Amino acid sequence: MTHSISLTVNGARRDFQLDDPRVTLLDLLRERLQLTGTKKGCDRGQCGACTILVDGKRINSCLALAISHDGADILTIEGVARGDQLHPVQAAFIAHDGFQCGFCTPGQIMSAIGMMREAQAGDDPERIRECMSGNLCRCGAYAGIVDAVLEVQTSEANQRRSA
Amino acid sequence: MKPFDYVRPATIAEAVTAAAQPGATYLAAGTNLLDLMKGGVSRPDRLVDVTHLQGLDKIEHLADGALRIGALVRNADLAHDAAFAKAHPAIAEALLSGASAQLRNAATVGGNLLQRTRCAYFYDPTSRCNRREAGSGCDARGGENRLHAVLGWSENCIATHPSDFCVPLVALDAIVEIEGKSGRRELPLDELHRLPGAAPQRETALEPGDLIVAVRLPATARDFAGHARYLKVRERTSYAFAVVSAAAALRIENGKIREARLALGGVAAKPWRARAAEAVLKGAAPEPSAFSEAAQAALTDAKPSGDNAFKIELARRIVVRALTLAAAGTPARIPALPASPFASGALHA
Amino acid sequence: MPEISLTSAPAHIRHGSNIGQPLTRRDGVLKVKGQAAYAxxxxxxxxxxxxxxxxxxxxxxxxxxxxxxxxxxxxxxxxxxxxxxxxxxxxxxxxxxxxxxxxxxxxxxxxxxxxxxxxxxxxxxxxxxxxxxxxxxxxxxxxxPRVGLDAGETFAPPVVGVGNPAEVQHGDIDAGLAAAAKRIEATYETPPQYHNAMEPxxxxxxxxxxxxxxxxxxxxxxxxxxxxxxxxxxxxxxxxxxxxxxxxxxxxxxxxxxxxxxxxxxxxxxxxxxxxxLRREQMYGPVGHRAPTRQRLRMGIDAEGRFTAIDHHAKTVSSSYDDFYEPAADASHTLYASPAIRSSHEAARVDTGTPLFMRAPGEATGSIALESAIDEMALACGMDPLAFRLTNYAEVEPTTGKPFSSKALRACYEQGAARFGWAKRPLAPRQMRDDSGLLVGWGMGTATFPALMFQAEARAAIRRDGTGVMEIGAHDMGQGAWTALAQIAADGLGLDVDRVEFRSGTSDLPDGGIAGGSAHTATAGNAIHNAGAAVIARLADLATRDERSPLFGAGNAGVVARDGKLFRRDDESRGESYADILARAGLAEIDARGTGAPNPTAQTDYAMHAHGAVFAEVKVDSELGQIRVSRMVGAFAAGRIINPHLVRSQLLGGMIWGLSFALHEEAITDRRTGRIMNADLGEYHIPVNADVPPMDVLTVEEHDPHVNALGIKGVGEIGITGSAGAVANAVWHATGVRVRRFPIRIEELLTPL
Structure with missing residues (x-):
């Protein structure tokens, strides 16, 4: 039995037939839509490497069935930059060396973007660290990650103030 | 993952009918269920997806002053609801101390209540587990059980319930609203989860097809808003289950505790309401001696189920600390490290 | 032609040229866009x-x-x-x-x-x-199954680590201990740990x-x-x-x-x-791990606080079917001066996958035990732990008597201690509390890791358009090879890094050797450096032999390569661009190869190690047994720093591994079945962001003329050494409780109220 599914992925509507309800959003993206920027680190919701935004909120795509998210609006790491123009979080990750091996990085960046939308941490490093704790980094790039998020939070706050 | 039929009911009645079949189970966010299915712990034949049901994602203020939280309200949405957090700060703090931001964004209120134990032997389908497979035995007994139950366990099962959210809920007399084959009924949360006894496989009071549609907090729950805390000891600063946790809520008038609520997490197969301790506190001055006496009362029946005797002493100390913090007053804002003793000011509040 | 080659770095920041510059990662854009293709x-x-x-x-x-x-x-x-x-x-x-x-x-x-x-x-x-x-x-x-350190028969392994003798003895241990004014003996245990790279x-x-x-x-x-x-x-x-x-x-x-x-x-x-x-749980078996150890340290000091003996014995396990023995006791070979030092190992075979190299194999396990014991010994003689370490500072490698090729450890101690504020540390434990009443403790550890070199080869070319190519099958596992090696390539070719096409990451390129032992930048870097020098020499040869070149006849005076041109060393007004030289010679490209390898003479004559000093502050809620590291300072001397931006990240990462070693990581094995019951990332705890406090990394200037032509020592592993012990020692200083089994658990700090 196949199921018709419609998703908006990185702004583009994708309609397709899903022949297997077991497919997670993560495996759908990686193995069927060839969007491999989203990573599988544990497949059990324990590392955050698969973080994407669904309807604007960050979730672990490994613990989400694709079929249950029919109609959802999905943003992955591939949809964050505008061509050559990096998202401020992406640029800040490079500037602050917020990664080493880079495997957790797409998840970290999506998580950071989601975190900023949640607007719970502000520019308090302690809150940022807590709010980013759903993304493990084995290389230990946490300092750079926090600095990158802080920089973007601070510059966005400044822009709001001057606007 | 075993193949399953995927059903997306349009109404609660359809959902109940579809889920009452043997082998069927409800799917909400799936943050626990999919994990269990990937591990081979749960192998349902049919998933009844309730996430598209209408009307279950609301937070409602009822005429009698009670608060009704729809079962599909996401954990993060509830915790970040400013009015909710103000009225029920310990619940918000517990929610924010659980799992990760990503999981809290997905996980639902109903799903949180029904999450399964994190006992490693339950999670491992090749180990014997009476909870997973009735009568098969319990490999946690005599195994690696440093984090297992110290209250309410039986020879058949020493697992704990992992929820943070349920701990303050049970303390505050939350009611669970259930739709089932015979219509709607309700149950105190304290009666939802069962202690293992001789039948650990019967984890809850739910019958096949039963769907939790809402959790209700009585109007009296908000009387504790000024003196309510959740405290959690864990092995990482964040993103870890509780070794032991406690929710403490006090109603203090004229320097005396008029009413106290206390519950423990990570110690038993259910969120553990400590009524004996509440009785000790009622009418007492909010002082260390009373807290200490309450802690003794809360753990009177505790006994180690393995290499976990330390949890009994730890639980006593958490009770004292949580009561101390609650007595000092709820902070204006949830701390940067929710429910952590490292949240600023959490030690001698 | 490899499909991966980085010719330019769209987002790098550069303040000058090449080696020593804090360039951002040249693969950074690919990684932040999700375009870096992992296997x-x-x-x-x-x-x-x-x-x-x-x-x-x-x-x-x-x-x-x-x-x-x-x-x-x-x-x-x-x-x-x-x-x-x-x-x-x-x-x-x-x-x-x-x-x-x-x-x-x-x-x-x-x-x-x-x-x-x-x-x-x-x-x-x-x-x-x-x-x-x-x-x-x-x-x-x-x-x-045979499970745990006490299973099976104990035997002396033939070798430990990579061909190290299982027992090394320098001086007379028994005499040293007998002559000691004070002695300690302590046993430490470290658990099995799993690498758990984020990429399965x-x-x-x-x-x-x-x-x-x-x-x-x-x-x-x-x-x-x-x-x-x-x-x-x-x-x-x-x-x-x-x-x-x-x-x-x-x-x-x-x-x-x-x-x-x-x-x-x-x-x-x-x-x-x-x-x-592999599924995450399947990584707990067939892909290696760090073996558990039980280490007994016996130490003696004289009346002045100088060592008379250090005896370090380690028990470990290997698999039933293969041999790898965690060389934990070797950590005592180099750091502290003592007339008698002995390291010895014993092992048993258990039913586990074969343990293998895991970041700082031997050094990490050995360091936490050694640095804890040093702390205990300092306490026993009433000395400040830093003063005690300085008293026993090794001016030559104690077990071999060789001079160090370079050793700026004193400067690490001084600069790290100053940055941390160590001088204000009370000697006795349980003396400090913060504003909220948490116990505060300060601890330190010395870091060290050998400066190794393996074998590698590189091919360099200069093209007619004046750009360069450097080819080497190097490996970037996060340490930054795409960037650091390209910087070395650029200097070797006398070009700006943007003018060099750096090809790497496939096996059909010249053998870049092993990315291990903290030796990759040194080994591959020297191959690159030598390949660059060789191709420049060929180019110079073309020019200096050509009457039409302004460099004609400069052979004896020599030429220098810079910014895509060769100049006469004795008269830099005379020069010619690479492009012009190749154009006149009618060549599309000129190339040469170079190798990187250890220098056997230098290896014989010198002891070669990187060093560092790590200082940690912890806060402990002793009623609840909760520990949190609140700050760390690491000062490291590791020869020449190719890219300070990347080196800082490597050292920070290592320090976090040290924190994790002391407080978090442990595979829990069921004693009855030999199965790991926390084979995941939920219950096998590695630090999350909230566990990691602000950390300071200082790199101390160190010029080493002996390790290799570039003076590189490597920074990949040293950060974990010293750090684990510093955290453990800080926990003792906060609480007065000495925990000798790692990671330190809640229950060990639940002292009576």
Missing amino acids: ADHHPPGMLFAVIAVSSIARGRVAALDVAAAKGHKGVVDVMTSKHRPELAIDPDIKTNPFVFRMEVLQSDEIRYANQPIAVVIAETLEAATEGAALLAPRYDALA HAIVASWDGDTLSIDTPSQAMVMARARVAELFGLVPEKIRICSPFLGGGFGSKGFLTGPQILGVMAAKLVGKPVKLV
């Missing part, structure tokens, strides 16, 4: 999915597998078992050289450890392969006749290629391994593992490309 991101046409089924017992045999059930599952194409698999050219248990480790690739039905691969299910979809593997429902003939081991294998294309993360591609070649009876040239980005390695991707070979076998079996990715 599992590949999907060749017709590819099938393979999923491994693993053993749930630790010792015995597979008695039965329900292959029919698996094959009956929709989408399953084939099931590879010990009875149905491609033949291998040699027995995978034959050790053809010391760097070959035995692996389980379905050569028999024997089970050596829990989580050993026992079958591979190949299917059209990942979902089908996964369920197919679950349907195999293995039955076993099980034997009682993965392989995409495609056969085309007798040629084989492999995408898999490797810290040593040419060695991996040799292993594949011998197992499948191929000439290495028929195999191409592509590993441009590793999602972390930490040693676990140093040797090709059984599951990776199983991916190649599965592709051969079905005649189609196959992707095989």
